[in-house]
Amino acid sequence: MTDDYQNGATIPIRERIQTRLDELEQTPAWLAEKVGVSRSTITRILKGERNPTPETLHEIAPVLGEEVAQLVAGTDAEKRVKEAQDIVSRRDYEAAVRQVVDFERKANDLAAQVRELNERCAQEQIRARKLTDQLEESERKCGLIEEERDRARREALHHEQDARRYCEGLEKAVADVVALRAQVRELGAAVESGRTTSRVAAILAGVAAAVSVASYLGGDSDDGKATGKDSQASEVGTKRRARGRG
Secondary structure (H helix, E strand, C coil): CCHHHHCCCCECHHHHHHHHHHHHCCCHHHHHHHHCCCHHHHHHHHHCCCCCCHHHHHHHHHHCCCCHHHHHCCECCHHHHHHHHCCCCHHHHHHHHHHHHHHHHHHHHHHHHHHHHHHHHHHHHHHHHHHHHHHHHHHHHHHHHHHHHHHHHHHHHHHHHHHHHHHHHHHHHHHHHHHHHHHHHHHHHHHHHCCCCHHHHHHHHHHHHCCCHHHHCCCHHHHHHHHHHHHHHHHHHHHHHHHHHC
């Protein structure tokens, strides 16, 4: 600091800047390059041809290794810097406006994303409800199918039992028919020979007791048919016995 400042007198800001350059053993060209301004700007400031703006001083101070308040203290630029601190600079205002616009854009983008996500969420909820309804319907149908399957199993088991019973009856009927044919042949031979013996009577009794194959398979109607055949067999036997006696 100079003696004038210590005595309360103000000094030009250009002298303060030049003093710091001398202390740092640097040139105006170096300062212009570091600050990012033209050399003519620094030269005109140092010659007193123009006053540096508060914004320029804020850029010069850190290059010279000082705070801006320290750099301008006791100079003719001190008042201007203090006044500028109370006023938003156009650059800062424009930067703030750009930031606000950027924030609004981001907010709008986020709001659009929120709306899209809400719509997707609503669609997924509708889809979930549909899937739930479909699942319930599928479970109901599955229950019906299981009931139908159990019924089919019961019917299949019943039919298998009937089939076994019919097979057994058929086998027995075939055996009885074979035996009956043999008896009929024997009866025919006896009738042709004109012999009416106790053996013929026994054969006729066996023929009268014979039943159709259907009677082995069960059923009232089949039993009726078998009874009719038994009657016919008895009638045939009686006629043949009569012819034998004649």
